[in-house]
Amino acid sequence: MRKHYPKNLKKWQRFWEKEKIYKFNPQKKGKIFSIDTPPPTVSGKMHLGHAFSYTHLDIIARYQRMKGKNVFYPFGTDDNGLPTEKLVEKENKVSIFNMKRQDFVKLCQKTLKRIKPSFVQDWKDIGMSCDFDLGYSTIDKEVQKLSQRFFIELYEKKRIYQKETPTLWCPQCRTAIAQADLENKETETVFNDIIFKLENGKEILIATTRPELLSSCVAIFIHPSDKRYKNLIGKTAVVPIFKQKVKIYNDKGVDPKKGTGVVMCCTFGDTTDIEWYFVHHLPLKISINQDGTMTKIAGPFQGLKIKEARQRIIEELKKQGFIRSQKKIKHFVNVHERCNAEIEILNTSQWFIKYLDFKKDFLKMGRQIEWYPDFMRKRYENWVSGLRWDWCISRQRYFGIPFPVWYCQKCGEIRLARISDLPVDPLYSKPKTRCSCGSNRFIPETDILDTWATSSLTPKITIDLVKDEKTKKKLFPMSLRPQAHDIINFWLFYTIARSKLHFNKIPWKEVTISGFVLDPKGEKMSKSKGNVVAPQEVIEKYGVDVLRHWTAKASLGEDLRWNEEEIKASKRTVIKIWNAFRFSFMHLESFKKNNLIISNLEDEDRWILHLLEMTIKDYKVYFEKYQFKKSRETIDNFFWKNFCDNYLEIVKPRLYNNDVLKESKEAAKYTLYLCLFSIIKLYAPFMPYITEEVYQTFFRRLEKEKSIHLTLLPTINRNLVNPKIKEKFDNVIGIIGAIRKYKSEKKVSIRKEVNKLFIKSKNKEIKKYFNLIKSVMNIKSIKMKDKNVSGYFEVNSSIKIKII
């Protein structure tokens, strides 16, 4: 038998794939457990955060499978839209703005083809037990078809509209974005007090961080009850440099304490400007282009980038004496989460999904779903309550799912593709019939769909991979949506929103949210900080099972700090498993599985089997609430403390000694087998590789399933639950512990023979275990004592011992 811990465990991955161990079989009996697996965005490599949250998910999936559920567990990748484009630009060192659309799209496809296989392999390597045959990519033809069909459906339901309106805009990526794509960034900037002159020559001061927007200034606002400026309402002021005349209005939206209490309104600096623009029917003056340069109305500053223009305009203001004072401040600005560029609000024509009127329904649906942990629901509610924009789904980019839309060149009417023609790319195809105006010339829509507009359909995408209609119905709503907390506002919310819009049903019954992996100081891991730990290296150094066992140190919703000492502890557990099984099976070589004869069991067998039953019970109770951290603790504790440290030590004399009755020896072996098989099963969701190795090496000849991962978790055997034995036997464990302590304090070896042991206790039942204690602790004679003798060790309140 191999002595050393087996190294080549990766072979089991091939075994599972070849034998289709994780294949979803619609015909299989048992309740279906369907999982809306997150499709990772294809990037260079899987990072540790992925390994962490996907392992959590996989632990749950494996538990459900071993409980006998028919697990529907697909695996897809998200590979279109802005994130993919950014990756392709970086990988190939190109810019989308210097390339032809066609060439860029081809490059995207080529790059994906190159990097995707090894990217997906990372997921297989962490032991994901998905049915990889239920695979998809969000750019697949079938998915395009579905996404476009759903677009048309919503359009026909009047849930989609196109509108020219102030839109969140990323000048770096040169596209519209959605509210969810925003992030906050603290930046240092200069607050400028700028002098505006009134027509009567008087001056007012306006504080602004964005003087480059002066040419867009269309009005000035003050608070109606601000006494300082009361007489200014209705007057006209002149904008410095650009000299346009603007009216002074009052509005309660002004905060008199901020800046000078006088605000300029530009189209558009922020969301308040949009509000004022509509409420006060202000003119539109656009000074920023879609590429982040200044427009014609910026006059001499035309063509400059925003920040350059700001600098130059400040200089000019100073020169002309319009700046009273300046101070540096730190404030938060909205940036695009994909590129960190400060966003603008531009008036553009975009496609929107109308859903703000459904806020209450979204909240209601959130309450119909079970959240693990429950408090994550609050984050969702917080986000839904704060929604202010309809969902902008159009992106002015190249690589993604096209809108199935054309416009009539003559009358401008919108023409949608026919469902039967999907998927279409309007750039390369045309409507088959004329427009109602008679024209047959059409202009294609060139925008692409927001990537979330497709990934929010994963429940439908994955269920459609199954062909059998009866099964499909059983799969929806899905059982579980697992994900990390960073995309509650994105993927989770959008999926609920789409489910409301299309099906008016919750998409899943339960949601589990994992946290993040942090560096040892508790900070986020990032390349720029240089504190990134690569999961591939961890796996290389310690093994997958170790990484997986470690990730279960965190509960759902909790962050976990990277700690190599803890990884080493998990490594020890894996090695301990191997050694414990190797040792045990030395004594089980000729073991045959007959019926267990309970009357043959010794008390130590009954004791460990009782503890085993309790372990199985607790393990399952915790898992049912997705508290796999506690399930892990439960099995770890049973395995190390009860089984290895105590039971194996206690049972050794019986296994080695040939004088022992045959029945007793058989009972010991049976107990061993029962414990071992249970232990390996309880560990299997956490450590799929080593448990498979152990199963194939030791159990396969006696068990019928071809993989440990096809076995069922042990069920409670009531005949083995025996609290009375536990009570009695805890005294034995206590006495053994006291003798160990004695030997440790006397600085002698545990094996060293003890001459005499006196036990003082009213409980005479302990006598029954004298022989056991003798053989385990190497003691010559044990006697009960009634008289008080000095120098006793107290084992517990009822037992004292003295060793001579």
Place this chain on the structure above:
RNA sequence: GGACGGUUAGCUCAAUGGCAGAGCAUCGCGUUUACAUCGCGGAGGUUAUAGGUUCAAAUCCUAUACCGUCCACCA
């Protein structure tokens, strides 16, 4: 400014009103026929602070402080 989570041993975390525990680290001991990647043992606590409820509070209530996350503010 709003919402949420947290603060317990050196570190990471348990303990759902009833004797504050575990793993790691530390220290001491031990060649014990599965495992030195091991075993046994010791030390280590005013449970963030201040009040309150209770026979009893880490746990419930109130307030404060600090840490973290999300959102809002962006003149």
